[in-house]
Amino acid sequence: MALPNLVSIDIEYDGDLNWLQGFRGATLGGLGLVVFRTGANVIGDPLGAFESVALTTSAKDTLLGFRFFTSRPWNPNYSALLSFNQLKEVEIVFSCGGGCSSRVDDDTIIDLARGMPKLEVLQLGRTPCQTPTGITVNGLINLACRCPHLLKLRIHFQAATLVEAATSATAPSPSDEPAISRKDCALTDLEVGGTPIPARSGSTIAHILLQIFPHILNIKYTNHEWKLVAETVKDFRRIGGFVHRSSKTPITLHLTTDTIVMPCQKTQSIIRTPVGGWSTRRPCYRP
Numbered sequence: 292m293a294l295p296n297l298v299s300i301d302i303e304y305d306g307d308l309n310w311l312q313g314f315r316g317a318t319l320g321g322l323g324l325v326v327f328r329t330g331a332n333v334i335g336d337p338l339g340a341f342e343s344v345a346l347t348t349s350a351k352d353t354l355l356g357f358r359f360f361t362s363r364p365w366n367p368n369y370s371a372l373l374s375f376n377q378l379k380e381v382e383i384v385f386s387c388g389g390g391c392s393s394r395v396d397d398d399t400i401i402d403l404a405r406g407m408p409k410l411e412v413l414q415l416g417r418t419p420c421q422t423p424t425g426i427t428v429n430g431l432i433n434l435a436c437r438c439p440h441l442l443k444l445r446i447h448f449q450a451a452t453l454v455e456a457a458t459s460a461t462a463p464s465p466s467d468e469p470a471i472s473r474k475d476c477a478l479t480d481l482e483v484g485g486t487p488i489p490a491r492s493g494s495t496i497a498h499i500l501l502q503i504f505p506h507i508l509n510i511k512y513t514n515h516e517w518k519l520v521a522e523t524v525k526d527f528r529r530i531g532g533f534v535h536r537s538s539k540t541p542i543t544l545h546l547t548t549d550t551i552v553m554p555c556q557k558t559q560s561i562i563r564t565p566v567g568g569w570s571t572r573r574p575c576y577r578p
C-alpha cells in the first residue's frame with residue numbers, strides 16, 4: 292500500500308483491530324498524526340497493535356502526534372509508544388469514572404521522557420480525578436529535565452510529594468543520569484483537575500512548581516484548593532516575584548537536579564548547597 296499524500300489518520304473503531312494489518316509495510320508519505328477513537332467495552336492493547344504495524348511502515352520516521360480516546364476506564368501499555376521517539380504530542384484519554392483507572396507512575400513517566408525528548412504536549416488520562424495517585428515530584432523533575440520543549444501537561448501526580456520535597460532533607464534526583472544538563476522547561480500549562488493537595492500547602496506547591504517549570508503560567512483545576520496555587524503563579528509571572536497571600540510558607544528546597552533554574556529574575560535566589568543540591572534564599576518577597 293502506498294498513500295504518498297497521507298498526513299493524518301483519524302479512525303473510530305469498535306473493538307476489532309484486524310483492519311490495522313492492512314497498513315503493514317505501507318508507504319504512508321508524511322503521516323504525522325494518528326488518532327484512534329473507540330467505544331469498545333474491551334479495549335485490549337491497541338497501542339501494542341499499532342506499534343507492531345507502524346514499525347513496518349514509513350510512519351516510524353514521520354509520526355509527530357498520537358492520540359487515543361476512549362470513554363472507558365483503561366490502563367494503557369504506554370511502552371508501545373517508545374518506538375516513536377520523534378513524537379511531539381501524546382494524548383491518551385480514558386475515564387476515571389467509577390474509580391481512578393490511572394496507573395501512571397514515575398517509572399512509566401521517566402521511560403516516556405527518556406524515549407520522547409521532543410515532547411511538547413503530554414496528556415495522559417482525562418482531567419485528573421481526586422484520587423491521590425500518579426507520579427511524584429521526581430517524575431515531574433524528570434519530565435522537566437528531559438523534555439525541555441514540553442508546553443502542556445495533564446497527568447495524575449501526587450501533589451503531597453511536592454510539599455515533602457520542600458521540607459525533606461532527602462533530595463529527589465532525575466533518576467540515574469545525574470549529568471543531565473537541565474534547560475528551562477518550556478511548560479506553560481498544567482492541568483491538575485481534582486488532584487488533592489495537603490491543607491494550607493498552596494503557596495509551597497506554587498513555589499516548587501515554579502522551580503520545576505520556570506515558565507508555568509496557567510494551572511487548570513477543578514479542585515478549588517488549587518486556586519491559591521494558580522493565583523500565586525499568576526502573581527509571580529506578573530511581578531517577577533512571590534506574593535504571600537495567606538501564610539509565610541517555608542520555601543527551602545532540596546530538588547537535586549543538575550541545574551534548577553532560578554525563578555526569580557530580581558535577585559540571586561538559589562544557591563548551591565555543599566552536597567550539590569539547590570536551595571533557595573528568600574527571593575523577591577512583597578510582605
Ligand SMILES: [Zn+2]
Nearest residue numbers: 387391392420
Ligand atoms: Zn483518576
